[in-house]
Amino acid sequence: MGQKIRKCKKCGKYTLKEKCPVCGEGSVPAFPARFSPRDPYGRFRRLAKRG
Numbered sequence: 001m002g003q004k005i006r007k008c009k010k011c012g013k014y015t016l017k018e019k020c021p022v023c024g025e026g027s028v029p030a031f032p033a034r035f036s037p038r039d040p041y042g043r044f045r046r047l048a049k050r051g
């Protein structure tokens, strides 16, 4: 207990590590506590797409 479940933001794989073991993408907490999951990561994605 006490382990934080995370989820890969690329392929959706659940993991306990900060990086997805499948695709190597960064993972995000599966159950975000204080912040909206849409806001921080959604912004990053849009900025990344712009280049």
Ligand SMILES: [Zn+2]
Pocket: 008, 009, 010, 011, 012, 013, 020, 021, 022, 023, 024, 025
């Ligand atoms: Zn992944």
